[in-house]
Amino acid sequence: MNELSIKTSTHSYFVYIGDNLRFQLQDLIQQDYSSILIITDDKVASLYLDDVLSALKGQRVFHSIIKSGEASKDIRQFYHLQTEAMNYHLDRKSLIIALGGGVVGDLAGFVASTFMRGIDFIQMPTTILAHDSSVGGKVAINHELGKNMIGSFYPPKAVIYDVNTLSSLPEHEVRSGYAELVKEAFIADESFLKRLLNVDIYSLSNNQLRDHLCNGIKIKAEIVEQDEKESNIRKFLNFGHTLAHALETKLGYGKITHGEAVAIGMLFALRLSEQTYNKALPSKSLYSWLKNNNYPLSLYGLKNSELLEVMKLDKKAENQNIQMVLLNNVADPKTIELSDREVLTALAMFEKELKDI
Structure with a gap:
C-alpha cells in the first residue's frame, strides 16, 4: 500500500492507494463516529456497496444511492441528500463516505461541508478520474449555466483508493x-x-x-x-x-x-x-x-x-x-x-x- 500525506490549512490527511482497501476500512478510519452515511451511485452500489457495508459491520451505517452521471450533481440531489442525512439523524460527530467517482465525491463532499455547518467525510474513489477530484478539497455541484459554480474548499479526512475497483471501469x-x-x-x-x-x-x-x-x-x-x-x-x-x-x-x-x-x-x-x-x-x-x-x-x-x-x-x-x-x-x-x-x-x-x- 502506498501512503501520501497532504497538508491543508485545517488539517493533514493521508491518501491510501492499494489493493482491496475497501475491506480494511476499520483500520484506515482512525476515529470513532456516532454514525456513518455512505453516498454512492447505482452502478457503484451494485459492485462495491456490500463490501463496504460488511467492512463497517457493527457500526451505525446508512447509505443513499444516487443515479450515476454528471446530471446528478445538482441542487435537487444536494437537497435530497441533506434531507436523507436529517432523516437518518446524523449529527456533528457523524461521517460521510463518498464511494464512487468524481460526481459522487464532489456532491457528497459538498453535502458534508454544509450539513450542520460541516462534518467529516472520506473519499473512496472508484474511477481513475477521481484521483484528481478526490485530492485537494474542492467540492461542488453544477448549475445549468456553469459547471462547479456552487461549492467550497473542504478537505476530506482521508482518501482511501482501492485500485481493484478500477478493473470494472468501461x-x-x-x-x-x-x-x-x-x-x-x-x-x-x-x-x-x-x-x-x-x-x-x-x-x-x-x-x-x-x-x-x-x-x-x-x-x-x-x-x-x-x-x-x-x-x-x-x-x-x-x-x-x-x-x-x-x-x-x-x-x-x-x-x-x-x-x-x-x-x-x-x-x-x-x-x-x-x-x-x-x-x-x-x-x-x-x-x-x-x-x-x-x-x-x-x-x-x-x-x-x-x-x-x-x-x-x-x-x-x-x-x-x-x-x-x-x-x-x-x-x-x-x-x-x-x-x-x-x-x-x-x-x-x-x-x-x-x-x-
Whole structure:
C-alpha cells in the first residue's frame, strides 16, 4: 500500500492507494463516529456497496444511492441528500463516505461541508478520474449555466483508493481518468508525460496504474499544498478546463465524460500555446495518443460564440475577460488573459484543424 500525506490549512490527511482497501476500512478510519452515511451511485452500489457495508459491520451505517452521471450533481440531489442525512439523524460527530467517482465525491463532499455547518467525510474513489477530484478539497455541484459554480474548499479526512475497483471501469471512464493524468504531467513533469504518451491505456497492469496514479496525485498534492484556495499556481491545474467546462455545459452534463472534454480542451490550449509563444510543443504527440486511445475529438457543431460566452463564466475569468492556462514549455504553465476576438479566432482555427485531420 502506498501512503501520501497532504497538508491543508485545517488539517493533514493521508491518501491510501492499494489493493482491496475497501475491506480494511476499520483500520484506515482512525476515529470513532456516532454514525456513518455512505453516498454512492447505482452502478457503484451494485459492485462495491456490500463490501463496504460488511467492512463497517457493527457500526451505525446508512447509505443513499444516487443515479450515476454528471446530471446528478445538482441542487435537487444536494437537497435530497441533506434531507436523507436529517432523516437518518446524523449529527456533528457523524461521517460521510463518498464511494464512487468524481460526481459522487464532489456532491457528497459538498453535502458534508454544509450539513450542520460541516462534518467529516472520506473519499473512496472508484474511477481513475477521481484521483484528481478526490485530492485537494474542492467540492461542488453544477448549475445549468456553469459547471462547479456552487461549492467550497473542504478537505476530506482521508482518501482511501482501492485500485481493484478500477478493473470494472468501461473504456470511456478509463479515457476520462487518463486525460487528467496527462494534464498533470503537462503542467509539471515532462518525463512522466513521455511515459504516459507511450502507453495503451486499455492494457495496463495494476502496477503501472498504481504508479501513474501516485505520480498524478503527488503533482496535485504539491500544488495544492502551496496554494490551497486557488489564488495563484493552483490555477495551473485547470489546463484544458476552460474549453472543457464550456463543452460540458453546452452539450449537457454527461454527453461526454469530463476527462474526454478535458482532452479536447488540452489539445486546444496546446495549439493556442504554440501560436502564442511561437514554438513547437507536443501537440502532434498528444493528438496521436488521443486518436490511438479512441478519444472523441470534436466541437460537436457548437457555435464558437456560444462556447465563448460560457468560457467567460469560468471561475478564472476576471472582469468578463477569459483567462486560460497555456504552456510556455512542458512543465512551464502560464495564465494569460485573452480578448474575445483572440478566443474566437483560435476556436475557428481549432475547429478547422479537427475537421481537416
